Amino acid sequence: MKSSFRSGVSSARIALVLGAMLALAGCQTTQPTVGSSDVSYGDTKAVETVTNEFGSTDLQMIAESMTGSLLESPVLDGRPTLTLAPVLNKTSEYIDTKSIMNTIQTRLVKSGKVRFTRSMDEMQSGVEELQRQNQSGLYKNQGRAKMGNMSGARFMLEGEITSIVKRGRDVKDVYYKITLKLYDVAEGTIEWQDEKEIRKTSRR
Secondary structure, eight states: OHHHHHHHHHHHHHHHHHHHHHHHHHHOOOOOOOSOTTOOOOOTTSOOOSOSSSOHHHHHHHHHHHHHHHHTSGGGTTOOEEEEEEEEEESSSOOOHHHHHHHHHHHHHHHTSOEEOOOTTTHHHHHHHHHHHHHSSOSOSTTOOOTTOOOOOSEEEEEEEEEEEEEOSSEEEEEEEEEEEEEETTTOOEEEEEEEEEEEEEEO
16 A cells, blocks of 8 residues: 555656656747758958958958057047047948948947047937937936036047059959048047058959
């Protein structure tokens, strides 16, 4: 009788453990894989040489060179406020210059040595949010962002990227140069400037 009872208890325990394991397995989420076997992830820091047009490696080289140079400049002492101006693309190809500046801005922000105010193309959304908080009547005074308290930028970072393309019968040579300048907004003086040059050659 006791053996039968113990056997029943053991069976109940086993069933309970199995039920818990199944429940845990049901809670686990699996990441589905959809697509072609021809697609794979690569190292975002790897040197990209698919073509000699402007690519990810060029962007990373420019961002690293420019931020390194600017962070060494004493102009950033005291954690000044900066804003971004558009970088002029004077090359013969499409280059997302905003992406270049966003990468530079990210690295500068992470350094903790500067603060950024909204750029010209970002200002409209900030103004609209202030107006919504102050003119809609939906917000109480306490905690509401007040008009007239935005910080002005002391410096503006701007520049241009140019290229020279030479073609031979079986060779294509592309030379890129990006120039960045940091202007004192009040005085209009250049407080920092640097250039990064890149040459890429391909053969047929």
